[in-house]
Amino acid sequence: MTTTKETSAEIDAAAAAWAARVDRGPLSAEDQAALEAWAAVDPRRAGAYAKALAVSVHLDRAQGLGSNFAPKTHPAAKANERRRLLASGGVLATASVIGLLGYGALNLRGRLKTAxxxxRRAPLSDGSAVTLNTETTIRTVFDSKMRRVDLLRGEALFDVAKDAARPFVVVAGQVRVRAVGTSFTVRNRDDGQVGVxxxxxxxxxxxxSQGKPVRLAAEHAVDVGDAGALQPTQVGAAAVDRALAWRQGQIDLAGLTLGQAADEFARYSDRRIxxxxxxxxxxxxxxxxxxxxxxGFAKAAALSLGLRAVEQADGVRLSRG
Known part of the structure; x- marks a missing residue:
């Protein structure tokens, strides 16, 4: 039954408390169920929770994404400011966030996508969590025997809750990645390879379906193509951190040419190089x-490499000076 006594301020405060708990880490199955039950009582609760999540996502990204991402009146803030904004209802960030009831459906049978x-970071019903990079689409199917996530497009970080009875399997085209309790990224690349x-x-x-599994330990990576043996490489902690720089709205250009860098920036912005x-x-x-x-990158590249950067209506052109 929908309550008529609860004020908007009280709903916002409760939503902020739930969002803060999610911000600290994946919810347990019991807490996830409690959250969904709380939201089901009043449609305003799901909206308030979505707004609170948007504030959290906004503040996590603001420092890395720069002024183009956030409203000018709400710059990046530290964790204590995040809590203050959540408690007061905050503002809706430009990152899109779906409501709580949508999360519940996605965890069982639906899709989650980013523009x-x-x-976007989303809790899953088993206590795991997924963080979706730009232009990413996933589909989740959980049952009593397996937790399956189809990475239909893009790149995602999976923080997997341990459950030995139900392996966690990510499917990206012909590539399968299986874990019990771990943290890893999977990316569908434009060249058809899948990076893990x-x-x-x-x-x-x-x-x-008949491939021989190759084991990857922490700080290891592999690129999987249509053919050939899988060759894992040890990349080290620093390289893993750089590979995950997108969570803070940054691009790591180590080893990339300017052409490849231009393609990377095109994943995040309609402004082209x-x-x-x-x-x-x-x-x-x-x-x-x-x-x-x-x-900004094009101008820095021009300055460092002796090139010319000319701004255009839809981007910037790099050429020899």
Whole structure:
């Protein structure tokens, strides 16, 4: 029954408390059920919870994404300011966030997706959590024997709750990644390969239904193509952190050419970096850059490499000076 006594301020305060709990880590199955039951009482609760989550996502990303991402009146804040904004109802960030009841459906049978430039973290019904990078779509199917997530597009970080009776399997095309309790990323690349990076624990990776699994320990990675043996490599903690820089709205350009960097920025922004000269496109520049500021990167590249950066209506063009 919908309550008529609860005020909007009281709903916002309760929603903020739930969002703060989610912000500290994945909810247990019992807490997730309690959260869904709380939201089902009054439609206003789901909306308030979505708003509170948006504030949390907004503040987590603000420092990395720069001024183009956040409303000017609400700059990046530390954890204590996040709590203050949540408690007061806050503001709705530009990152899109779906309501609580949507999360419940997604955990069992539906989809979750992000738009270009959006990063979203969602709890799953088993106590795990998933963080979706830009332009990512997943579909979850959990039953009594297996927890399956189809990565239909993009890139996601999975923080998996331990459940030995139900393996956690991510399916990306022909690639399978299996874990019990661990943390790892999976990315569908434009060239058709699937990249896997393990942050914690151990996962098994294989290709096709009859493929032989290859084990990856923490700080290891593998790129899986259509054919050939899987060759895991040890990348180290620093490389794993750089691979996950997108969670803070940053792009790691280590080892990338300017052409590849331009493609990476295009994943996050409609502002494009145009390079007509193949020799310029092959030049390299390293470092971490804000994903939402392709113009800033292009200008920094021009300054460092002796190039010319010309702003256009839809982006910036790099060429020899």
């Amino acid at each position: 270009k430039g959006d990063i 990076v393990v942050r914690e624990g151990v996962v098994e990776v294989w290709r096709g 145009f390079i007509d000269d193949p020799a310029v496109a092959r030049l390299k520049m390293t470092g971490l850059f804000s994903a939402s500021d392709p113009d």
